[in-house]
Every structure is written in C-alpha cells, then in structure tokens.
Amino acid sequence: MSKYPDFMIIGGMKCATSTLHEQLALQPGIFMSEPKEPYFFSNDEVYIKGIEWYLSLFKEASENDLCGESSTHYTKLPTYPQTIKRLNQHCPNAKFIYVMRHPIDRLISQYIHEWTMRVISVDINSAVDQHQELIDYSRYTMQLEPYFETFGSDQVLPVFFERMLTSPQEELERVCEFIGYSGQPQWDFELDAKNVSTQRLRKSAWRDLLTETPGLRELRRWFIPKSFRDWVKDFWTMKQKPKLAPENIEKLEAIFDQDLAKLGSWLGIELNCKNFKTMVKESERNWVSVPQKFFSNSV
Missing domain, CATH: 3.40.50.300 (P-loop containing nucleotide triphosphate hydrolases)
Known part of the structure; x- marks a missing residue:
C-alpha cells in the first residue's frame, strides 16, 4: 500500500x-x-x-x-x-x-539566492520594483x-x-x-x-565545467596557484550584503506591517x-x- x-x-x-x-x-x-x-x-x-x-x-x-x-x-x-x-x-x-x-530579511536572502542563480541581475533596489x-x-x-x-x-x-x-x-x-x-x-x-546564501557563488556553466570535471579539476590544482584561483573566484562572489535604500525600507515596512x-x-x-x-x-x-x-x- x-x-x-x-x-x-x-x-x-x-x-x-x-x-x-x-x-x-x-x-x-x-x-x-x-x-x-x-x-x-x-x-x-x-x-x-x-x-x-x-x-x-x-x-x-x-x-x-x-x-x-x-x-x-x-x-x-x-x-x-x-x-x-x-x-x-x-x-x-x-x-x-x-x-x-x-x-525584509527573508526578501534580502531570496534576492541573494536569485542573484546567484542568475534569475535576477539588477541591484536589490531595482529588483524590489521589478520582481514582485x-x-x-x-x-x-x-x-x-x-x-x-x-x-x-x-x-x-x-x-x-x-x-x-x-x-x-x-x-x-x-x-x-x-x-x-x-x-x-x-x-x-x-x-x-x-544553504547559507552569503557563501554562494554566482552560477556559471563554463566555470563549473572547469572546476568540477574530474580531470580538469586535478590539472587546475597542479598548475594554477591558489592565489590566482581565489582572485578569479571573486568575480562570482557577492562581496557585500545587498543594502536597501531608506525609501525602499520605508515602502516595504508599510506593505509588510x-x-x-x-x-x-x-x-x-x-x-x-x-x-x-x-x-x-x-x-x-x-x-x-x-x-x-x-x-x-x-x-
């Protein structure tokens, strides 16, 4: 059954x-x-x-x-x-x-998630207006x-x-x-x-191919210095927590209240x-x- x-x-x-x-x-x-x-x-x-x-x-x-x-x-x-x-x-x-x-905390966390998944590409203040x-x-x-x-x-x-x-x-x-x-x-x-959002990298098909394919992964570790790999990694990392403008905080608080x-x-x-x-x-x-x-x- x-x-x-x-x-x-x-x-x-x-x-x-x-x-x-x-x-x-x-x-x-x-x-x-x-x-x-x-x-x-x-x-x-x-x-x-x-x-x-x-x-x-x-x-x-x-x-x-x-x-x-x-x-x-x-x-x-x-x-x-x-x-x-x-x-x-x-x-x-x-x-x-x-x-x-x-x-509002939940909204910001969702924005970070959607940004890493390339669903949203604009900054958070534009996203609030464009993504209901x-x-x-x-x-x-x-x-x-x-x-x-x-x-x-x-x-x-x-x-x-x-x-x-x-x-x-x-x-x-x-x-x-x-x-x-x-x-x-x-x-x-x-x-x-x-699922800690601040630890996520932005989605990239070709980067994932290079970093996750077993043979290429070993070659990368052997021949590319870690300092250079970390420098490249920064291109896909959200470096600062998104910050809502005061007027948007006021607008959102009115809606959520x-x-x-x-x-x-x-x-x-x-x-x-x-x-x-x-x-x-x-x-x-x-x-x-x-x-x-x-x-x-x-x-």
Missing part, C-alpha cells in the same frame, strides 16, 4: 526549511523525502509525472514511519496557483509547517489564507526562524508534537546550517516590522484567533 506524506514543510523560502528538514530526517521513525523539495503539487512539469511517481519518494519508509517533505514552492502565490487544489485532492489530512522570518515575488513571498498572511480556508488552522503550525535560532530543541519538540511523533526528538547541534498586523491578530499579539524579532523569540507562538471564514473547508 502506498504511503502518503503525513506532513509537509511548505515554506517560506529562505527561512531555514532545509535545516528543519534535515533535523527531522535524523529522528528515528521519521522519513523525509529525497529530494527534499519535490515540488509535486506546485510545478506543472512535476505534477504531470503522476501521483504514483510522487508516492514512490516514500516507498523506502517503514510501515510506522511518519513521512514528510519540504517544498517551499507550496507557499509561492501567485506563482503556483494550483497548489492548494492539488494538495486537497491528494493529501486532505496532511499537516503543514510554515516557517517565517522577518519579512520578492515581496509576495514575504506576505505571510497572503500565503496562509488559502491553507486556512481549505484545511483549517489546526492543520497548520506557525514556526519562526528567529526562535529556531535561539530555542532549537524546544521548537523541534513542538514540531514533532504537532505531527504526532511519539519519540523523544533531539536537535543535532553538530549539523551545519544549510499591514500583512503582519493580520498575522499578529491570528497569533494574539501586536506584530510589525519593528518588533517582529523580539515578539517571535519570546515564547511559543500558536494560532489564537483566525477569522471564521477560513474554516469553510472549501477549495
């Missing part, structure tokens, strides 16, 4: 979802998919592979294992509009973990509302990046309790943080860009009040 996932980490992008995925994978009795982000319910080109392909990602799980995956595309509206409908069709009883961080997704993926209530409306808030757990940094063991225990894990989870402090006010009302706290990091670190945050209209369980 095919096993369906019991839970999914649905985002947000650049909020330490990879770290949480790896920590859960280390717990006995939890099986996490490989690849980490199958994107099955979001990406059309993956969805056409069919549900049996997706379920094969969990075929190595033991009968009593809790199964999970982590696809940040599942909270990338409006880029992937079919996600909720597909999730409700195939996994109506799944639980969803949504990791959030300060919305940088803003949309940090509008957490916009991303969560369809989940509340379709599944109800009891199937969605809010997790905050900033609290995971300061209280990782407690947050792991809270996540495991939410997904129904009966064991005693342990956070592995030896596990390195995943409106979104955070609604998120805060659901959590029973007052929340905005200025107090975000302090408020989410203070204690566990769970849904207190979500508008009744989001309990209709309709697609």
